Each structure stands twice: as structure tokens, then as C-alpha cells.
Amino acid sequence: MMDEAAAQQAFRSALVIEGAESLAAIEAEVRAFAAPLGYDRFVLFSASATQDEVVERIYWVEGDWFGDGESVDAETYVRRCPVTRHILEAREPFFWTKTIAKEGDLYKIVRHPRGQGVHGLQIPVFGRLGLEGAMSLGGERIDASQRARLALGLIATMAFFSARRLLEAAVEAVGPLSDREREVLAWTAAGRRQVEIAATLGLSERTVENHLRRIRKRLGVATTAQAIRVAIRNGEIAG
Amino acid sequence: MMDEAAAQQAFRSALVIEGAESLAAIEAEVRAFAAPLGYDRFVLFSASATQDEVVERIYWVEGDWFGDGESVDAETYVRRCPVTRHILEAREPFFWTKTIAKEGDLYKIVRHPRGQGVHGLQIPVFGRLGLEGAMSLGGERIDASQRARLALGLIATMAFFSARRLLEAAVEAVGPLSDREREVLAWTAAGRRQVEIAATLGLSERTVENHLRRIRKRLGVATTAQAIRVAIRNGEIAG
DNA sequence: CTTTCGTTGAGGGAAATCCCTCATTTCGCC
DNA sequence: GGCGAAATGAGGGATTTCCCTCAACGAAAG
Known part of the structure; x- marks a missing residue:
């Protein structure tokens, strides 16, 4: 004991x-x-x-x-x-x-x-x-x-x-997403809106929006909702 | 100390x-x-x-x-x-x-x-x-x-x-989704837009929208993107 | 030293989503 | 029969996202 x-x-x-x-x-x-x-x-x-x-x-x-x-x-x-x-x-x-x-x-x-x-x-x-x-x-x-x-x-x-x-430090940067993109997407998956993420990360709404568009393009998906699933599947963000 | x-x-x-x-x-x-x-x-x-x-x-x-x-x-x-x-x-x-x-x-x-x-x-x-x-x-x-x-x-x-x-006595009652709701959310996770889902399921855009709102409410989340993650996590839809 | 890439930001407008309320129908249940 | 939940749909307005283009800066790569 x-x-x-x-x-x-x-x-x-x-x-x-x-x-x-x-x-x-x-x-x-x-x-x-x-x-x-x-x-x-x-x-x-x-x-x-x-x-x-x-x-x-x-x-x-x-x-x-x-x-x-x-x-x-x-x-x-x-x-x-x-x-x-x-x-x-x-x-x-x-x-x-x-x-x-x-x-x-x-x-x-x-x-x-x-x-x-x-x-x-x-x-x-x-x-x-x-x-x-x-x-x-x-x-x-x-x-x-x-x-x-x-x-x-x-x-x-x-x-x-x-x-x-x-x-995990050595293995990072596996996916096609950049660190920043993964960060933005993770917050999106957590339910935050673009303007909120911008505030949290100290960016402009524009930048967050641009990141999200880039993410969709990279993952080859049509909507952000779909990007969430694909990213989870790929292990880009936590499920 | x-x-x-x-x-x-x-x-x-x-x-x-x-x-x-x-x-x-x-x-x-x-x-x-x-x-x-x-x-x-x-x-x-x-x-x-x-x-x-x-x-x-x-x-x-x-x-x-x-x-x-x-x-x-x-x-x-x-x-x-x-x-x-x-x-x-x-x-x-x-x-x-x-x-x-x-x-x-x-x-x-x-x-x-x-x-x-x-x-x-x-x-x-x-x-x-x-x-x-x-x-x-x-x-x-x-x-x-x-x-x-x-x-x-x-x-x-x-x-x-x-x-x-x-x-918070009875919080966190993450109720299960109905079949229809799960169906709508699954299509959303697959990248379809509301209007497309409506066409696929033979519903009006309004109904799809209403289902999604109900889903968000049930899962206790703020955005549809978050609903995707939570639903995957709960096993409501396929990851 | 030039090119590429990531990150940042913007303008302007179109499209989509989200929010509130209200209403109808169907179905199972006590 | 009545009651609640699910499913359906709408009006009307407020937000938010999405799309296209353009641009600057720094770091890393060639």
C-alpha cells in the first residue's frame, strides 16, 4: 500500500x-x-x-x-x-x-x-x-x-x-497538410468558426479562409465538412 | 515547499x-x-x-x-x-x-x-x-x-x-441520431451540399437544413464540421 | 541567386449555411 | 383517443462560407 x-x-x-x-x-x-x-x-x-x-x-x-x-x-x-x-x-x-x-x-x-x-x-x-x-x-x-x-x-x-x-517529433510532417493548415483544420473540427479561429491564432479571417480553401484543394474534397472526415481518416487530425 | x-x-x-x-x-x-x-x-x-x-x-x-x-x-x-x-x-x-x-x-x-x-x-x-x-x-x-x-x-x-x-446533473445526454439524421449527416460527411442531399434523398432543401440543425442540437455542437467529428467519434457515421 | 513553398492578407461578389418560428402528417404507445 | 417524437416543409432574415484573383514576405531548396 x-x-x-x-x-x-x-x-x-x-x-x-x-x-x-x-x-x-x-x-x-x-x-x-x-x-x-x-x-x-x-x-x-x-x-x-x-x-x-x-x-x-x-x-x-x-x-x-x-x-x-x-x-x-x-x-x-x-x-x-x-x-x-x-x-x-x-x-x-x-x-x-x-x-x-x-x-x-x-x-x-x-x-x-x-x-x-x-x-x-x-x-x-x-x-x-x-x-x-x-x-x-x-x-x-x-x-x-x-x-x-x-x-x-x-x-x-x-x-x-x-x-x-x-x-512523434521526428515523424511529424507526414501528411500533405502543413502544420498551420492542420492547426486550422483541427480548430474547425472542434467547432470553431473562421472568425474565432482567426482570433485564437492571431490571424485575419481572410487567412483562415485561405488556409481552409487550400486544405480542401489539397485533400481533394468539396466541402469543409468532408475535409474533416478525410483528415481524420488520413490521421491528419485527431478523431 | x-x-x-x-x-x-x-x-x-x-x-x-x-x-x-x-x-x-x-x-x-x-x-x-x-x-x-x-x-x-x-x-x-x-x-x-x-x-x-x-x-x-x-x-x-x-x-x-x-x-x-x-x-x-x-x-x-x-x-x-x-x-x-x-x-x-x-x-x-x-x-x-x-x-x-x-x-x-x-x-x-x-x-x-x-x-x-x-x-x-x-x-x-x-x-x-x-x-x-x-x-x-x-x-x-x-x-x-x-x-x-x-x-x-x-x-x-x-x-x-x-x-x-x-x-450539471443531467448534462451530456448525447442522444443518438435518428436514421434519417444519420443518413443526412453521412451524405454531408461525404461532401454533398444540402441541396444535393435533398435531391438524392428526395427531400426539400429546408428539410435537410432542419435535419442538420437538429443534429447539431442533439450532438451539442456549434457547427456541422464539428458534428462530423463528434458523430464519427460516437460511431454514428463511418469514419 | 532564382524558384518554390508556406504564411499572411485583401477586394468583391456569389453561394451556402444557419437561425428563429410555425405547421402538417405519421407512427407508436399508454 | 390523445400525446410525444420523428419526419417533412416553409418564410424570412442574418451570418458564414466559398470562390477567384492578386500580392508581399521569408525561408528553404535548387
Whole structure:
């Protein structure tokens, strides 16, 4: 059970993670903090609520998630795990339990995991565009206290943003849209009007309008509404 | 400066706030936790990047935010404060400083507030729909350490969700769309204009327009472009 | 050093959307 | 039978978006 020192350690770890300069450093810190609480399986990934594929990109996967002898790879496992899909409806971190039944694995969202099997904590990470990522931690004898939930929530959120900062920086500029265009479109998808976006970004209405026209042209669509869908499909903006 | 006991207290307070049954209880807990850190001014409100008004509803305002003798009410103050608007661009909690210059108050976003004037910490709160609220804390001699930032971030996030739970009883009833509405929206997402959809479905332009308005209302969004994203997110239409 | 590209901004006008209210019909339900 | 919700449609006006062209500036690329 988390004590005073652990509470202090949570903030210390969060700061270390925030300033981390490599994914390995993040992993090490998370591992070190979570191990005493009984967690020894980790998954960290970016996500979006876009239809089928919840999981966008997996940053880190570690530990014995599948029962031994399973032949599925980590990626497939994460993507099809029902617990992963549940973050679509989740508004906050939640515990889950996997029990092995005769018909196969049975996953359940629970308030207080106990008993046999693998238990875990799934932490959705929200940002300006809604669901942006998540972290899942698991183990067989975990600290499932409310305090652990809060502390791991803090750690996981920091880990996600920090990992994304490190990993997505190099990969940026993939799509045909420029940064500015993506920004304008993201705000449009968020429901803001041209004049509002202009105010927010410190531009003239004209410029925002010009950006949007350019966006439509680039995406080869007729209307802005369609541009939203195409952009989401292409991963240009978050779903 | 936050010590071990304070770290422990942060989690304890967060849990108290999570389980609070009245706004007063939340306020008391936040006050109690923040006071030792030098914070004695508070604002808690729901916000949205999808409306013209950033601030939607103010849950709690307390403390001497304006210099004495000011005649503006709290609401007006919060709504027009430049720091408040900055949460639109923020991705994480940030410190700010208000210095009193001859030409009026000068607000600045800073990393380490110091010196004369009122300092504060603004904490944006994100949820499934992106920016959903924020909390601002201020004082004249505040603990602006990184650890305090994390702890107050935790407290503020919890305070917001808890306050909203109490005050916005049956909000967020994102009702499902009717078949016809879904059909109209699907065509819209496909890039068709209202008049084209009317022709395709054998309706009048008016009806298509009325359907779209109803859709926006149901999804609780401001523009059709936003409706596309929200509908995709909810699985109403294909992404 | 020239060209390209991204970003910014504008004029002028056409087209489309959005907003309010009101009304009719159909359909399932108690 | 009456009641509410969905679907349909309209009037009339206010906003907003969209389209075309033109132009300047800086940075990066050739």
C-alpha cells in the first residue's frame, strides 16, 4: 500500500518523466515506480476515438500480457483487447480483471480487482482534442487502492505526453497538410468558426479562409465538412 | 515547499474531493490544501473551445482577484482575463504573473513566477471532448515549484470533474441520431451540399437544413464540421 | 541567386449555411 | 383517443462560407 514516501515518489517520478530525454528513461522510471505496487506489464500508446482503430501507435509494450504459449504478437493483442476498446467510453482511469475461463479469457471492468488472474489499471489520457492516448498497467498482485490509481494516473499521463514528445517529433510532417493548415483544420473540427479561429491564432479571417480553401484543394474534397472526415481518416487530425 | 506529508496530503485531498457531496466540501478541501502553499484566490469553471465564449459556467470564484476598488464583477473579470483565454492554447498547467503597470494590469505567462504582484497557476482540464474546464489559483506568495504544479493539477482536475458532477446533473445526454439524421449527416460527411442531399434523398432543401440543425442540437455542437467529428467519434457515421 | 513553398492578407461578389418560428402528417404507445 | 417524437416543409432574415484573383514576405531548396 502506498505510504508517504511513495506519494512523494510519485511526484518525483512524474517530474523525471516530464524531463526525460529518451523513451528508455521513461520506461525505467515508470517501471521503478510501478514495481513496488505490483505492476509488471505495461502498454503505452497513442489513441483516438476514430471508429475502428482505437490504437494509433504503440510506444511501449512490455511484460507477459498473454498467457504463455500464446502466439499473437503484442500489437495484435493490444488492438483487439476489449479493455483497450473500453477507453472509448471511459472518462477516467479504471481497473479491470482478466480471469481465465473455459471458453477463453474473460475481461471485466471492476472497481476493486481481487482474486485470481491478471489485474490492471487502464488510464485514458485526454488532451485538447479529446482522447489522445492511454496507458495500461497490469500484474498479478497489484495495489488497486484509490491512491495508487491517482498516482499511476499522474505517472501515466506524464509518460504519454513525454513519450509522444520524443517519438512523434521526428515523424511529424507526414501528411500533405502543413502544420498551420492542420492547426486550422483541427480548430474547425472542434467547432470553431473562421472568425474565432482567426482570433485564437492571431490571424485575419481572410487567412483562415485561405488556409481552409487550400486544405480542401489539397485533400481533394468539396466541402469543409468532408475535409474533416478525410483528415481524420488520413490521421491528419485527431478523431 | 511541498514535503512528503504534503505529497501524501495531495492524494488524500484528491480522494476527498472525488467523493465530495457538495460544492462547499470541494471548496473547503481545495482551500485547505492550497492555503499552505500560499494560494488564496480560486476560480473553477467549465470551458469549451467550441463556443465563442471560452468560459461556459463558473462554479466557484473566491478571493481578491481584482485590485481593490475595482467595480467589475467576478464573472466579467474571469471572462475577459487574458490568462483565461490562454487556456485555449495551453496543453498543460502554466504559471502566470500579474504586475501592475501604469497603463493597467499586465499579465504574463511565466515559467517561474517571482517578484511583486499576484501570481497564479492556471490548470486546463481535458476530457473526451477536449478542453472541458479549468481551474485558476492565485496568491501573492505562492509555492511555484514543479511539485506544487503537479499536485495542484491533480487537485484541480478532480475538483472540476467533481463539481461538474454535482452541478450539471443531467448534462451530456448525447442522444443518438435518428436514421434519417444519420443518413443526412453521412451524405454531408461525404461532401454533398444540402441541396444535393435533398435531391438524392428526395427531400426539400429546408428539410435537410432542419435535419442538420437538429443534429447539431442533439450532438451539442456549434457547427456541422464539428458534428462530423463528434458523430464519427460516437460511431454514428463511418469514419 | 532564382524558384518554390508556406504564411499572411485583401477586394468583391456569389453561394451556402444557419437561425428563429410555425405547421402538417405519421407512427407508436399508454 | 390523445400525446410525444420523428419526419417533412416553409418564410424570412442574418451570418458564414466559398470562390477567384492578386500580392508581399521569408525561408528553404535548387
